[in-house]
Amino acid sequence: MIRTIEWRRGRVVMIDQRLLPEREVYRVYDDYRAVVRAIRDMVVRGAPAIGVAAAMGIALGARRLPARGFRVRFERMCQALLATRPTAVNLAWAVGRMRRVYREHPREAIVDLRARLEREALAIHDEDIAINRAIGRHGAPLLPDRGTILTYCNAGALATAGYGTALGVIRRARETGKQISVIACETRPFLQGSRLTAWELERDRIPCTLVTDNAVGHLMQQGAIDAVIVGTDRTAANGDVANKIGTYTLAALAARHRLPFYVAAPTSSIDLATARGADVPIEERSADEVTHVAGRRIAPRGVRALHPAFDVTPARLVTAIVTERGVARPPYRRALARLLGAEAPARRGRSSPS
Amino acid sequence: MIRTIEWRRGRVVMIDQRLLPEREVYRVYDDYRAVVRAIRDMVVRGAPAIGVAAAMGIALGARRLPARGFRVRFERMCQALLATRPTAVNLAWAVGRMRRVYREHPREAIVDLRARLEREALAIHDEDIAINRAIGRHGAPLLPDRGTILTYCNAGALATAGYGTALGVIRRARETGKQISVIACETRPFLQGSRLTAWELERDRIPCTLVTDNAVGHLMQQGAIDAVIVGTDRTAANGDVANKIGTYTLAALAARHRLPFYVAAPTSSIDLATARGADVPIEERSADEVTHVAGRRIAPRGVRALHPAFDVTPARLVTAIVTERGVARPPYRRALARLLGAEAPARRGRSSPS
Numbered sequence: 001m002i003r004t005i006e007w008r009r010g011r012v013v014m015i016d017q018r019l020l021p022e023r024e025v026y027r028v029y030d031d032y033r034a035v036v037r038a039i040r041d042m043v044v045r046g047a048p049a050i051g052v053a054a055a056m057g058i059a060l061g062a063r064r065l066p067a068r069g070f071r072v073r074f075e076r077m078c079q080a081l082l083a084t085r086p087t088a089v090n091l092a093w094a095v096g097r098m099r100r101v102y103r104e105h106p107r108e109a110i111v112d113l114r115a116r117l118e119r120e121a122l123a124i125h126d127e128d129i130a131i132n133r134a135i136g137r138h139g140a141p142l143l144p145d146r147g148t149i150l151t152y153c154n155a156g157a158l159a160t161a162g163y164g165t166a167l168g169v170i171r172r173a174r175e176t177g178k179q180i181s182v183i184a185c186e187t188r189p190f191l192q193g194s195r196l197t198a199w200e201l202e203r204d205r206i207p208c209t210l211v212t213d214n215a216v217g218h219l220m221q222q223g224a225i226d227a228v229i230v231g232t233d234r235t236a237a238n239g240d241v242a243n244k245i246g247t248y249t250l251a252a253l254a255a256r257h258r259l260p261f262y263v264a265a266p267t268s269s270i271d272l273a274t275a276r277g278a279d280v281p282i283e284e285r286s287a288d289e290v291t292h293v294a295g296r297r298i299a300p301r302g303v304r305a306l307h308p309a310f311d312v313t314p315a316r317l318v319t320a321i322v323t324e325r326g327v328a329r330p331p332y333r334r335a336l337a338r339l340l341g342a343e344a345p346a347r348r349g350r351s352s353p354s
Numbered sequence: 355m356i357r358t359i360e361w362r363r364g365r366v367v368m369i370d371q372r373l374l375p376e377r378e379v380y381r382v383y384d385d386y387r388a389v390v391r392a393i394r395d396m397v398v399r400g401a402p403a404i405g406v407a408a409a410m411g412i413a414l415g416a417r418r419l420p421a422r423g424f425r426v427r428f429e430r431m432c433q434a435l436l437a438t439r440p441t442a443v444n445l446a447w448a449v450g451r452m453r454r455v456y457r458e459h460p461r462e463a464i465v466d467l468r469a470r471l472e473r474e475a476l477a478i479h480d481e482d483i484a485i486n487r488a489i490g491r492h493g494a495p496l497l498p499d500r501g502t503i504l505t506y507c508n509a510g511a512l513a514t515a516g517y518g519t520a521l522g523v524i525r526r527a528r529e530t531g532k533q534i535s536v537i538a539c540e541t542r543p544f545l546q547g548s549r550l551t552a553w554e555l556e557r558d559r560i561p562c563t564l565v566t567d568n569a570v571g572h573l574m575q576q577g578a579i580d581a582v583i584v585g586t587d588r589t590a591a592n593g594d595v596a597n598k599i600g601t602y603t604l605a606a607l608a609a610r611h612r613l614p615f616y617v618a619a620p621t622s623s624i625d626l627a628t629a630r631g632a633d634v635p636i637e638e639r640s641a642d643e644v645t646h647v648a649g650r651r652i653a654p655r656g657v658r659a660l661h662p663a664f665d666v667t668p669a670r671l672v673t674a675i676v677t678e679r680g681v682a683r684p685p686y687r688r689a690l691a692r693l694l695g696a697e698a699p700a701r702r703g704r705s706s707p708s
Contacts (some may be wrong), residue, residue: 021654112513188566194653198682210659214600218665246568299548300375305564
């Protein structure tokens, strides 16, 4: 059991993902501003996990906010958490749920409101695991009975409250007896694949082989890959998928080699308010993350570097989108609207997961 | 002027490319076995440069071989150099030239033969620079008058005796007044792009931006790239191009985005004896080069990793192949045979460059 993020006696405890796999360090937070920094600095990452972190950060902050001026300060806190990272929509989704709790109980005694916010953050955490298990149940039948599945970045337990989205599908496939092994792309520059995915698959004894991101074309040429499954930071209404930089390249290669390309997406990451992928804000992170690895410089001083942290995979390259409510197939605009509307006819209603 | 490899008073001097860009260290060799290790360990890399290194290694070794048993020892030395790296055909080409010198003067006094071998090695070195300048002259007109050119790995001065193949085309384009800037892919795992290409372009004040290999799809989507040019370790008779792992992915993306994909190939790297890319031996290098960066471990202990060092780009994805004798266009089987046959009707004859 990997403990990505937990609420423990009024504090938030997170494994520091920057230090894995070499060191397993758990950091304890009792100030929401430290949670803001932790999200920005990638102590915690992965769309569902940063949603949970933001919700817990708000619950944490609310414990300290005085009753006087609560409304303004509460909103300032929400804004600070929202501003940490622009691409993953789960952040906005989770902050939205916390805001609603406050909005729906504006006159409640401060002590009761704090308890209510804490319960909501814990619910978001616990629901996330249930959602991932449901994604696993819907997605596992898509994978072959035996074969090699390529995954990218980390859409695993470490990217969520637990179990994982893309890795949840792989876990479920293994649990149901499928002979699945995994090829994990290292995922430059932050190396979530080599540092995190390889680490958590080793722990679960799921066979895993690490490759550099640029080896995928060659492996597909050699027939070494049977399917691709990745997570998403935001999927637009038309099925365009924003995910870790490099995902689009994998999808283009999969299409070229006629391999299925699956996206594991909790409905909290599907944003019907974003019409298409081009409308998703793509975070530009520091060039230092490209020019340095593990604190060591790997490029000449002064060289210019670009670091777009995400890219957009056009819907036409996506074979299916696996959510906790079922599998969406093209055309996605209709399929996603139906999935999100099934239990939530109003757009906002999508935020209550099954 | 970058001094990749030089012959200095009976010794071979090479810049240690493993230490760039942080340290500029020149290593001096007076034993061919040390040159064998230097090629295998990538002190020197790049198909044309390792051809030069092998030729100089043989000249070096011949200085020490006694007249008695020369033939057997000479051949053993050639075999040791040939065995260092399997993919680049320049190695076999250069060793072939050195062997021919010996074969054609079997009865010469040992001191004269040594001088002859030394002259041949120096000729291979000097011709390489002339070849690269000719590739530059043929290739530069293919590039737009202004734009951004993507390159991969290092096909520059450091991969050759000087000036470079792919970077030679870019250098020539700049010399003729084209407003060209470069995007260099870092090229995992050995990081030739960030460590070597960025370093040599900075030296020449050619504008260069570094990106992770997985960012290329996104950049092409954004219209940020106008053309791609790469080198090659071996091009087959049908125009299939073996080059650094990841090259095929770039070519597939370029085709998808309708961008020209050029290969700069000295005729010494074109192997008419290899019918197609699938026949090129692909070197598997140590997994440690994937799991460690700059001496630091970046993956869990015990994780399995694959490290194919090259891949094959099918000829149909290659817009043109630029050689020192002119530009080959599809269909390549005919175009390459014609280019290589023009000055060398017999197959073996291709080894004398213009």
